Amino acid sequence: MRHDHLISAAQLSRADIEAVLDRAAEIDDDPATVRERHAGTVLALCFFEPSTRTKMSFDTAMKRLGGETIDMGSVESSSVKKGESLADTVRVIEGYADAMVLRHPSEGSAKMASEFVGVPLVNAGDGAGQHPSQTLLDLYTIRENAGLDDITVGIMGDLKYGRTVHSLSMALTNFDVRQHFVSPESLRLPRSVRYDLHEAGAQVREHEELAGILPELDVLYVTRIQRERFPDEREYREVAGEYQIDPETLDEAKESLTVMHPLPRVDEIDPAVDETPHAQYFEQAHNGVPVRMALLDALLSGGERR
Amino acid sequence: MRHDHLISAAQLSRADIEAVLDRAAEIDDDPATVRERHAGTVLALCFFEPSTRTKMSFDTAMKRLGGETIDMGSVESSSVKKGESLADTVRVIEGYADAMVLRHPSEGSAKMASEFVGVPLVNAGDGAGQHPSQTLLDLYTIRENAGLDDITVGIMGDLKYGRTVHSLSMALTNFDVRQHFVSPESLRLPRSVRYDLHEAGAQVREHEELAGILPELDVLYVTRIQRERFPDEREYREVAGEYQIDPETLDEAKESLTVMHPLPRVDEIDPAVDETPHAQYFEQAHNGVPVRMALLDALLSGGERR
Amino acid sequence: MRHDHLISAAQLSRADIEAVLDRAAEIDDDPATVRERHAGTVLALCFFEPSTRTKMSFDTAMKRLGGETIDMGSVESSSVKKGESLADTVRVIEGYADAMVLRHPSEGSAKMASEFVGVPLVNAGDGAGQHPSQTLLDLYTIRENAGLDDITVGIMGDLKYGRTVHSLSMALTNFDVRQHFVSPESLRLPRSVRYDLHEAGAQVREHEELAGILPELDVLYVTRIQRERFPDEREYREVAGEYQIDPETLDEAKESLTVMHPLPRVDEIDPAVDETPHAQYFEQAHNGVPVRMALLDALLSGGERR
Incomplete structure (x- = not known):
């Protein structure tokens, strides 16, 4: 897969999809092979809306790859309440993390945010938009x-x-x-x-x-x-x-x-x-875990990022 | 200790209790012996009610065993608000984690939840019920x-x-x-x-x-x-x-x-x-940490789970 | 740097400051040198007020040093709501962690709290007070x-x-x-x-x-x-x-x-x-990360603590 960010499933060709699913199946068969693969790597979880399963399964996926996560917390406990723009928030957070998962209530927000950051960003739901x-x-x-x-x-x-x-x-x-x-x-x-x-x-x-x-x-x-x-x-x-x-x-x-x-x-x-x-x-x-492991692995291992 | 789940202190014989306390004392004496013991293992923290010390000490215990934790977050930020049943929530989360700690306001909830999951579950308080x-x-x-x-x-x-x-x-x-x-x-x-x-x-x-x-x-x-x-x-x-x-x-x-x-x-x-x-x-x-380390170690190392 | 706690920038001599900044620059140049340096060490994040960047950058800093963090969560979800004093809260948490970061709305709170704990405490903002x-x-x-x-x-x-x-x-x-x-x-x-x-x-x-x-x-x-x-x-x-x-x-x-x-x-x-x-x-x-890595490294490596 050759993408900087994953914003929409429409970005993915049949070959891209099959590559992720094949990798997920491999990982699911033998998770031990990737247990330390992304040690020392940090994923930021930025959820501007409540989520249980998406957030927990990304969190699990990153940890089962040997990596770490940092959590923006709820909007109520963040500087968003002080009037910060989404573009500013993600530009700050990209300095802390090696990749970012974003859920936001506004359609198009993930696309917009991705234009401001140099680390891979995964859209985990942008309102009525996408959740690839x-x-x-x-x-x-x-x-x-x-x-x-x-x-x-x-x-x-x-x-x-x-x-x-x-x-x-x-x-x-x-x-x-x-x-x-x-x-x-x-x-x-x-x-x-x-x-x-x-x-x-x-x-x-x-x-x-x-x-x-x-x-x-x-x-x-x-x-x-x-x-x-x-x-x-x-x-x-x-x-x-x-x-x-x-x-x-x-x-x-x-x-x-x-x-x-x-x-x-x-x-x-x-x-x-x-x-x-x-x-x-x-x-x-449960399949969310191996699939997100495969996805994060692909994005974190990509070589063509700016 | 031969238990799939720890729901009530009444499950524990004198021998069970002494085994956990002895192990806790060993760990407290020399925590380095278990520092990597559960590396690659994930514990889910599912607190449907506020908690500081119980949650933080389970979190610490798991990390001091080399493991990781994932946090369900507050009920306000979870799919419980969308009307999901406790049985469904724990069945989803068991797919992410190797063990689970549950606090819930309803007496009997931990027992009920444990019947739906195949990973060890620890009751961390079920209303007026138990907190073993x-x-x-x-x-x-x-x-x-x-x-x-x-x-x-x-x-x-x-x-x-x-x-x-x-x-x-x-x-x-x-x-x-x-x-x-x-x-x-x-x-x-x-x-x-x-x-x-x-x-x-x-x-x-x-x-x-x-x-x-x-x-x-x-x-x-x-x-x-x-x-x-x-x-x-x-x-x-x-x-x-x-x-x-x-x-x-x-x-x-x-x-x-x-x-x-x-x-x-x-x-x-x-x-x-x-x-x-x-x-x-x-x-x-503070004793919550070595005791919960001993308890998690026993549950995660148990062999007879379905 | 020879301090048990960092409460105010006024504690820091020019030499102290230069030592931290030099170390931060070293770390920024080659983070790999400290990647496992504080493995097995736990930092408690105690934020009695909302924070995004300070909390996330301490969280990141600790993890990039190989350590772990535990999070007190919001005041709403903690025993503070049951009327616990700050002195009691920090005395409980010091038993879980090897160091502590505290943000609290009252000026002087970090100084007071530091008198009750035997692990290094960093003031991350005490009302109108300090944020060193x-x-x-x-x-x-x-x-x-x-x-x-x-x-x-x-x-x-x-x-x-x-x-x-x-x-x-x-x-x-x-x-x-x-x-x-x-x-x-x-x-x-x-x-x-x-x-x-x-x-x-x-x-x-x-x-x-x-x-x-x-x-x-x-x-x-x-x-x-x-x-x-x-x-x-x-x-x-x-x-x-x-x-x-x-x-x-x-x-x-x-x-x-x-x-x-x-x-x-x-x-x-x-x-x-x-x-x-x-x-x-x-x-x-972004500089918050290497600077806080250097700071945590200094405090966690200090030898003169009681």
Whole structure:
């Protein structure tokens, strides 16, 4: 991979993606090989918004590479509150660290910030924008469970607002994957994303119900439908109820179906599904560690940085 | 010690306790012997409630064993706020870490959480429930100062709500220890704890005043009486005032009396006591490090985990 | 350097300062020489007030020396909220750590705390009091850019409330430096500081406008004028506007002028200045790492501690 920064999954060619996933698989097989690889190296965790799993898994990844992390802390406890610009904050922090992970509520912020820093920067979510390391771990999980060739993937839930979904569906166009989108009319994939998918030559179909296409799926990727998207509680409950999964729902699925979810879940997947072999969402979260180890390793080992 | 998880001090036999305390003493004598012992190992700190000393001493313990820690951060900055269940949170985090320390406001939460994870979990306080590593460091401090055979221990203050006290008094029944409980009537030991102590064959007596039994004590364990337990401020002041210690109070004590306190203290022990040889409460806090090192070492080195 | 604790820059002789700056320069040149120097050593970060750069740069410094840090966390998540005294908190924490960095809102708190602990303590800001590691990194930056002999330094902005300024100006009296102070009448240097500077034999002059002395300056140290110092917004804007720097302002300056700022900045320095060779404020922030490495190394290697 030849990149200074990782801002968007769209930067990554099929070869880039495969290189990261291959490396992640190697690391996952034998983590001992990289245990001291980045000793003496410091990664800054800059989270301008709350995060548990992304932050903890980057933290873990860096430490399992032998490196160290420093944490900017919450916005409330930082000089951001004194009116400092993001550009200034990252320019200060780049002097402390060898690489930086940034989450920020504003779309485009990671791109902007990356223009001010000379150390590798990973976008860990910029508002409604991108979150490419999530896409990589999603791809890794799909590849481990179903392969990435000649498969059928269903993506269900809130397809309008979910940055995870937009990014994953675009990345899947690099592979031989049929994509089905399942959502209420009001939360269907935005026109712009549909256009991009079409341009990329994707095989895309949209549905309002899961039942019709469930038997075809190799992977079902479920996302949370958020209460706040609906004007009233009753409407939310009706709609959300139709996109929930339980063991009975899955009776019609292939035995080998892989169920994924970016987590946290609320009611979208009944806990009884956890006991079935379909459930791979915790494994998916855990895959964040080897995938981020592979990613950090690539960025920290890159030679062409200014 | 043969346990997957440490949820309650009641799990621990006398032999288990002695093994941990012996190991802690070894480590305290020569910390260099374990300096790299758990290099490459990651401990997750999951504190759903504020904590200074417990969290910092687990953090220190892990680092002094050569390991690393990752911190879930505060509940406000975590996905718990998005409605994630505790079972889901710990199942995600177990994929990042080799062991886990959990503090949570609900009694029974640590037991429940431990049923979902395959890495060792230490309960660092579950509401009014258990906090077994505190009990171990209390026992260690008593043993270092007075031994654990044929001694007389007084426990004073809020005996009704203090989980520290309940857990310690039960653990002391493994040893040849006479226990005296000193508290206002309204804050005496709960009936259930008295019953358990009786069943365990403990030699237990209750008092409303310290004066009568002070001269007999080898150890005096003081706890904080909390303002919020009393309907009005005046009543609190009157009661609390009777259970405060100053150098004059201790005139009647044995020269060798050890005074302990789980900290933080407010007014229960006059700072002038700090200068006397009786004061062992800061040492007691410091003992948290070797004791937790010994405990983590035992859990991380255990062979029988699923 | 022969000190148990670093509470105030006033403790430091010219020789002490030069020893730290020389060591910092050595480390900056070749950080690999100290990469494992303090392995197995733990530094406690105790910040009772928010901080980004000071905390992160101490954290980085300790880790780049091979050591570990433990973080007290915010006051909200600590036992301070239960009413614990600062003396008790630091006495507990000294049992976990080999050294301690303390920031606290009360002037004099670091001095007081240091009397209770047997490990080296660095004052990282005590209210309106001292912040000596900031002074050291300021001196380092001046020395790297302009030398510390026979130079002219201008210090501009809020000279009344800025502890950074008071501490730096006193430290500069150890060197052959002419000092010019530029501020609105209402924010001029306090009488007590002027007196101390006079006693120390400093060559000090005060100005209300930068223009007159700008051409003479080798270094211009800009500080933030805070809104809350002014009764109304309009007055603030008028005054603050007169003490802002942009590329045009600097037309009259020496080509070699070094512009510094303790950061965070708000409007005091136009971002267009960042592109000029004058701008050294990000470099100044980055210098916090080698300077604090040198400082921690000196304190942790000291032999005369009780």
